[in-house]
Amino acid sequence: MAESMKGLKRTHRCAELTKGNIGETVTVMGWVQKNRNKGGIIFVDLRDRSGILQLIFENGSIDEEGFEKAAKLRSEFVIAAVGTVEARSGAVNENLVTGEIEVRVREIRVLSESETPPFPVEEDSKTKEELRLKYRFLDLRRPDMQRNLLMRSQVATLTRQFLADEGFLEIETPTLVKSTPEGARDYLVPSRVHPGSFYALPQSPQTLKQLLMCSGCDRYFQLARCYRDEDLRADRQPEFTQIDMELSFVDVDDVLDVNERLLAHVFKEVLDVDVTLPIPKITWQEAMDRFGSDKPDTRFGMELINVSEVVKGCGFGVFTGALDQGGSVRGINAKGQGAMPRKKIDKLVDFAKEYGAKGLAYLSIAEDGSVKSSFAKFMTEEELSALIQAMDGQPGDILLFAADKNKVVWDVLGNLRLEIARQLDLLDKSQYNFLWVTEFPLLEWNEDENRFVAMHHPFTMPMEEDLQYLDSDPGRVRAKAYDIVLNGTEIGGGSVRIHQNDIQTKMFEVIGFTKEEAQEQFGFLLNAFKYGVPPHAGLAYGLDRLVMLMAKADSIRDVIAFPKVKDASDLMLEAPSEVAVKQLEELGIGVLKSDKVSEGEA
Structure with missing residues (x-):
């Protein structure tokens, strides 16, 4: 009793x-x-x-x-x-x-009193995640989960205080907003008062924080709830929290400075880790060329090497064919792995194919200097020797090559170096390697829609020296955009925004918006820009990702109190669920029942 x-x-x-x-x-x-x-x-x-x-x-x-x-x-x-x-x-x-x-x-x-719990409440539980999430209120009692929630709370509190001390105002923006295109799908909320009309839950407070700069707030921040109806991915959540900020009368360096000091403060207070400032910066192009990724993990080497010039006249058709198609040939050197068995190499080949490779060329150098290769018979000894030299190949190394369009080569080798690093246990979770990646492409080509789309969003300012190419060569234009990367994970990103009306109009034109479409979707922002808008820039962190890395957790679900699973459902609340017919009738909504079920539902 x-x-x-x-x-x-x-x-x-x-x-x-x-x-x-x-x-x-x-x-x-x-x-x-x-x-x-x-x-x-x-x-x-x-x-x-x-x-x-x-x-x-x-x-x-x-x-x-x-x-x-x-x-x-x-x-x-x-x-x-x-x-x-x-x-x-x-x-x-x-x-x-x-x-x-x-x-x-x-x-x-x-x-x-308590019934017998469905699993032991203990540190480092081996219970299946599905069962733990169904009884999340029990799972959260575990000491490691309690520590994660404590750390998240500390990060939030320290961030709030630091930004307040830096002159930022914490301002809440609405979570019932207008649906806009360009990005992930919106979660829609039907309006009872306005039948047939819908609100959207915000994917981010982007336009609202820009309006706050138009309003003279100067520096804004909030811990903002954001919602994205994205396709299913293992470590994504349909709702998440951003540390969101915007600053007026600033350029790139001003935003980087305040955020470097914020990160140094939080890491020192929570983990007693000293972040060396300034944080290193590399351009997007350098990141892709060296690491095959715009979020490079710099805790280990194994960087990509472009050997296109070395192999351009060789007899190996796979290499020369890729170069003839405007692609490149690049490789990575897995030091000390020359004795890798053929079965393991074949698994790496299969892995590479998952990222678009047609195959993976390899060359292993035995301790006695002898060479075993999948393509040696197509090249002369001189050509092989030049290739090994370009790759800094030493006895005991294995060299792995991809040849294709740049995008495929980067994707394949970027992921391959990470996979090999995982296999060799090179990813030290106690090491915190920060990196700024800057000068992203402003636009990327969308094959499905046959048009350029904004790589970040349509309010990102182009580099001033590249404005001349907006009409003639849009793909060449770089953005005043920057991401902050930690151990190969993008934890935040932002940009300088467009504040000149003529550049914003041109941006909409380049991504295929008519004046009418731009006015219909973003009229509230464009109208505000008619009344004096300061130069402004901002950045947003994924709080969940940041805390996950700080806590050395394996998933963002481990640092969110009540997360959802891969199909965006909540196992504890049993949401989403059907609602009463009366509720639908009040909203003027009918639900069509389909006889067919998707493969996932089956």
Whole structure:
């Protein structure tokens, strides 16, 4: 039978007690982790969000009724205990913060009983994620999950205070907004008051924060909830949190400066990690050429090497064919892996094919200098020697090559270097390598729509020196855009915005918007720009990704209190779900039932 607290007040959380409290009378409350009954003495591990504390119940220290209650305690019972802090009577537990002390209990109250939980509430649970997410309220009791939520809270609090001290105003923007194109799909919300009309949930507060700059707010930030109805991907969430900011009267360097200092502050306070400033910068082009990725992981080498000039006259048709088609031949050198067995090489070939490669050429150099290669017979000794030299090939190395269009070669080798690094355990989670990637292409070609689209969004400012190419060669135009990358993960990105009306009009024209379409979709912003708009720029972090990397978690689901799974459903709430017909009728909505089911539903 559950008891009430009857005026009892908690004096300490479990792990707040230390040797300095020995002799004090304390009141602690929490969940029973485990109960060990040794006959005349009972040991109970009590757990709350701070950690675990050992309670001791002994005849003579507590009355018979209290001892009987203690004997009946099971995992996840919620109790309150009053007692005296003592030095441990047994061996010190080095694994616990409270391992040198225990509380001798003289009064116990069972505040709530528990059924047997569907899985043990313990650190580093091996329980399947689906079951843990169904009972997320239990999963969150685990110490590692509690630490993750604590870290997320710390990051949020420190960010708020830092930006406030830097003159930013925290301003909330609405979550019922106008649906606009260019980006992921919107989540739509039907309006009851305006039948047939819909709000959208914001993919980001982009246009709203630009309007705040038009409003003279100067510096804005918020921890913004964002929503994207994206195709299913393992580590994406349909709703997530951005640390969102915008600044007036600034250029690229001003935004980078304040954000470098923000990151250094947060990492020092939360992890006691010193971030070396300034953070290194490389251009998008250099990132692609060296790492095959616009979010390079620089914790290890194995950089891409362009050998197109070296092989352009060789007899290997795969190489020369790619060059004739305007592509390139590039390679990576997996140092010390020359003895890699053929079966493992074949797996790497299959891996490369997943990213668009037709194959993967390889050349392994034995310790005695002899060469084994998939293409050696098509090249002369001189050509092979020149290729090995260009790749800095040494005895014991294996050289891997891709030949195709640049985009395919980058994608293949960029992912291959990461896969080999994973296999060789080169990705040290205790290392934090930051990198700015700048000067992204302003536009990218969309094959499906047969037009250029904005790589980031249509409000990104082109590099001034590239404005001349907007009409003649749009693909050549670079953007004043920048991403912040940590250990191969993009944790944030932003840009200088267009504030001149003529450039914004030209941008819409280049991406295929008529004046009428631009006015229909973004008229609220374009109208504001008629009344004096300051130069402005901004950046947004994915808070979930940032905390995931700081916590060394394997998934962003591990740092979100109530995440959704890959198909965007919530296993605990059983959402999304059907709604009552009456609700649909009020909204003027009918649902069409299909006899066909998708492959996923089947």
